[in-house]
Amino acid sequence: MTQASQNQDQQSSSHGLLDALHEEQDLLFNAYFEGDLTAQEREEFETRLDEDEGFRRNYDEFVNIMSGLRTLPFEFAPDDFVDKVESRIRRRSNGRFFAESLLYSSRVPYEVIALVMMVVMAAAWMLMESPRDSGLRTADLTIDKSAPNQGNGAKETPPAKP
Amino acid sequence: MYQHKVFNIVFRILNDRQEAEDVAQEVFITVFKHIDQFRGDAKFSTWLYRIATNHARNRIKYLSRRARKQHQDISDTPEGDMEVNPLGAAVSRPDRQAQANQLEEIIQAGLSQLQSEHREIVVLRDIENLSYQEISEITGLAEGTVKSRLFRARVALKEFVQARYDFQEGS
Numbered sequence: 391m392t393q394a395s396q397n398q399d400q401q402s403s404s405h406g407l408l409d410a411l412h413e414e415q416d417l418l419f420n421a422y423f424e425g426d427l428t429a430q431e432r433e434e435f436e437t438r439l440d441e442d443e444g445f446r447r448n449y450d451e452f453v454n455i456m457s458g459l460r461t462l463p464f465e466f467a468p469d470d471f472v473d474k475v476e477s478r479i480r481r482r483s484n485g486r487f488f489a490e491s492l493l494y495s496s497r498v499p500y501e502v503i504a505l506v507m508m509v510v511m512a513a514a515w516m517l518m519e520s521p522r523d524s525g526l527r528t529a530d531l532t533i534d535k536s537a538p539n540q541g542n543g544a545k546e547t548p549p550a551k552p
Numbered sequence: 553m554y555q556h557k558v559f560n561i562v563f564r565i566l567n568d569r570q571e572a573e574d575v576a577q578e579v580f581i582t583v584f585k586h587i588d589q590f591r592g593d594a595k596f597s598t599w600l601y602r603i604a605t606n607h608a609r610n611r612i613k614y615l616s617r618r619a620r621k622q623h624q625d626i627s628d629t630p631e632g633d634m635e636v637n638p639l640g641a642a643v644s645r646p647d648r649q650a651q652a653n654q655l656e657e658i659i660q661a662g663l664s665q666l667q668s669e670h671r672e673i674v675v676l677r678d679i680e681n682l683s684y685q686e687i688s689e690i691t692g693l694a695e696g697t698v699k700s701r702l703f704r705a706r707v708a709l710k711e712f713v714q715a716r717y718d719f720q721e722g723s
Contacts, residue, residue: 416707420703447719451714451719452706452710454655454719455659455709458655458656458659458713459659459679460679462564463656464560465559465563465564475577475580479581482581
């Protein structure tokens, strides 16, 4: 094995070792942050935080990033969000759902009002033109010639005796 | 109410307001159509968030497919756990960068560069503060898988931020 290849092997193994150390550190940070460590592990971790400045700095950076995630501003849906959802449902259901109610429509439905008025007026006219006393139509107006004392010949019921 | 929660989750997964609004609307249409399928075994919010994350995931897939079709430029990311986010371009908008806190911007950028399955777990756990059990129910993954994905995602995010933000100088 040449010197160069030996150096390359040493370098790659030291990189691998560093990666493993980093991963172990990340695992520890994550476990401590999540509260997954046992009481003894937690104590050891905190002792190391106090004694190892680099370790502390790395952990602080990790915590800063986690805090940054948690404090990202809350994004609110737009004000017309619900209206847009209703409108999509209305369109896709061909007006079966969330159809606009005439009662709550912002526009006055003049054509509907005109139609209703015409129907009401037609109904009123028909009612006014119809005979008030329906009994007149059914009265027997035939003249009885065999009864001379009765002027118009209409059948009359005799007055009731007192 | 729920529309804000759903919008926030979808926005953090997609990192684009317009897409988030469209997807959030589709979420509520799905809820409207399939409300009879909600049996009450889980919390309503869990059911709702499951629909939201599924829609967001599908949108990411659709946008990725569309982006590939259009032969858009794909930026390289050094992190192994990162993927190209078709919505990533929104992160670098100068007006937003200028307005928002730099660390917050970098974190959001890092979040949008995570693999989508990692990103949704970070959003649910670290932003929405949901329990592992709830996340497991929402994603349909075992709790162990959720934990390991969360760990991978946090490491990738940490590396992304550390490469771009100097904590000593605060920039």
